[in-house]
Amino acid sequence: MAQTPSAPAASDSLYLEPTLLDSGRVSLAQAEPAVALGALDGRYRPAVAALVDHLSEAALNRNRVHVEVEWFIHLCENSVLPGLPTLSPEQASGLRQIVLDFDSAAIAELAQIEAVTVHDVKAVEYFIGRRLADLGLDDLKPLVHFACTSEDINNLAYAVGIRDAVLDVWVPAARALVEQISGMARESSEVPMLSRTHGQPATPTTLGKELAVFAHRLNRQIQRVQTTQFLGKINGATGTYAAHSVAAPDADWQQISRQFVESLGLTWNPLTTQIESHDWQAELYADVARFNRILHNLCTDVWSYISIGFFRQVPVAGATGSSTMPHKVNPIRFENAEANLEISCSLLDTLGATLVTSRWQRDLTDSSSQRNIGTAFGHSLLAISNVAKGLERLDVADDVMAADLEANWEVLGEAIQTVMRAEAIAGTPGMDDPYERLKELTRGHRVDSTRMQEFVADLGLSPAAHQRLSQLSPATYTGGAASLVSHLD
Structure with missing residues (x-):
């Protein structure tokens, strides 16, 4: 999140007065109320405002x-x-x-x-x-x-703020989104859908099972985030309790320090330089970034399903899809989420890489870097909000999926050649070269139901195997996909 800096000293050269613009233009930097420089404190403020109380x-x-x-x-x-x-x-x-x-x-x-x-x-x-x-x-x-150095206060203040932002704001939003995806997965657990591996027609699945995969992946990352240890220290200018020990030599300063850090709801770090080493932050940001990237994968998949008609977008009354093409309803929520997830990951990756390094006992690179923590979480939270809103406006086009399956009977080639292998092992004659025979039938050719059933009838399968295959269609060739969704429960 964009931060509101404290008022600088007049001599602080890092802060520059707004320059005058060319004649006739009003400087927006002088506008009242203040105009936000960043999008998070501007148009997207409502989606991320909860982070302001923490970051x-x-x-x-x-x-x-x-x-x-x-x-x-x-x-x-x-x-x-x-x-x-x-x-x-x-x-x-x-x-x-x-x-x-x-x-x-x-x-x-x-x-x-x-x-x-x-x-x-x-x-x-x-x-x-x-x-x-x-x-x-x-x-x-x-x-x-x-007996404090500034970092004694800062590391604890940041840890408290990050902890509360993560556990009170980010995790609930992420969990609500995962539950939304899980609900969609349960509702569509038995809706058959043609898979595409390498972009090509492949063994059918169900829409619910594919959504359940994302819910499961995202949930694992949330669980990792929830187990984060938020570390803190209060041990002086170089982490030695030197001033403490001189001022009060009889006090057990390590115990006093530990009790204090733990009283704040943090985990005590006993060994530091002047700074708390920030390793826990790097670990946390890696987990959040991984959540972001999995969510980005969901966005690109849903966007693609929309483009081939597997999902229909429910228009918002009065909304404009395209400024010039009235028929369009653009998947802007998912595209917006993709962009914000990428920005969030870039910041989280940079923070994770920067914060674990400090020259000797202290440098100030972390001081500037940590002021971008809110921005990193803000873009992630904004993306979560957009995905949730985008999913709310989707209808499952099961008729389109059914037509897609019916047009790709060749995907049964996997099932038939695997049954032929099993028949060969059981001693059924005439089951030679099953893969090659199915490749000749299906590769580069469109095979309809009639041709596939004729092929199966001519194989000489055992009665039980023939019956299984003759009753099989792309829409029913989904294995245990529907039951796999139960792993979300």
Whole structure:
């Protein structure tokens, strides 16, 4: 998702004033309300808005406040420093209320502080410090951000935000889509359909079985995502608890760190440099990208089925399919999804490759990279939404599929030559060269039902084998396809 940056310092050369446009044109950069630069914060905002609470810049700052507040409370609860008072329930509640009250005014205040500090995490420290006097804690300002490097706060804030975005937003949307596909698979489990391998007519299947394959594949990736370990650390400038140990040598800082990280609902990483190594993020993004690519495969298959008439698209009242060809209903939902899945995968792949590397004990490549996490998930979520809407507007054209099957009797060649092999093993004479005989009959030729049945009748099969094959048609040659859909249950 596109992020809303904090207000920069006037001297920050990374932020440039909008240039004036040529005479007579109004600069859209000056428009009120602000015009979105990215599509996710523009035309597609409704589809991805739920991610703003977790992966926007404002959400990151709120989560930083959350981590700083909980660290403050944790230090007091564990009396890690001589003279630390025990917080009253009202004081602890008041500290947590800072997080609950984080709103547009708080966002603006933080931006004003950062314009002076030119440091986002330091701005959060000062933001919290301003509120301690009202809680009777003004003398404990030094405890805010105690023994922390910025990455102690950032890694935990990102982990909390990513976890909540994934488990509360992305996974439910992905699961709902998979259940939608599964429902379609169950409804069409017995609808016969000609397969195409290498684009050529092949052994028939059922539409439901093919949809079930995608539901099964997608569900496996969701299960992997749900088992992600969201790691965190709070151990100082190079991961050694050096400042902690000097300030409070008698405290068990590793245990304090572990308890704190786990109290946030994260998994403690005991061995890091200044940064948490982000390996878990790379693992997560690989799983989400794999989900994306499987969903992309579904889109291309459904698009192709639409193009040959296996699905009919239900027109939306008043909608325009083509600006010049009124007869068309374009499969735009699936095409839109393809594009967004590709963008999402590109970002996820880049994040996964970039975040696992940091020069020596720290560099800042991850800082810029991680600001694109919301964008990566936003494009995936948008694609999921489009696929769901596209599937809702499909009707199964079982008559078209039936006609396609009837026009391709040659696909029974596989069944006949396999039965001939079984007959040969059982001792039935005249079953020589079954593959070659079926190849001569079917390759490069269209074979109708009459010709196929004549061929079967002349083979000299056993009565039982002859009966099975004489009753077989492309529409009934689907094996156990229908029953395979039950594996979704």
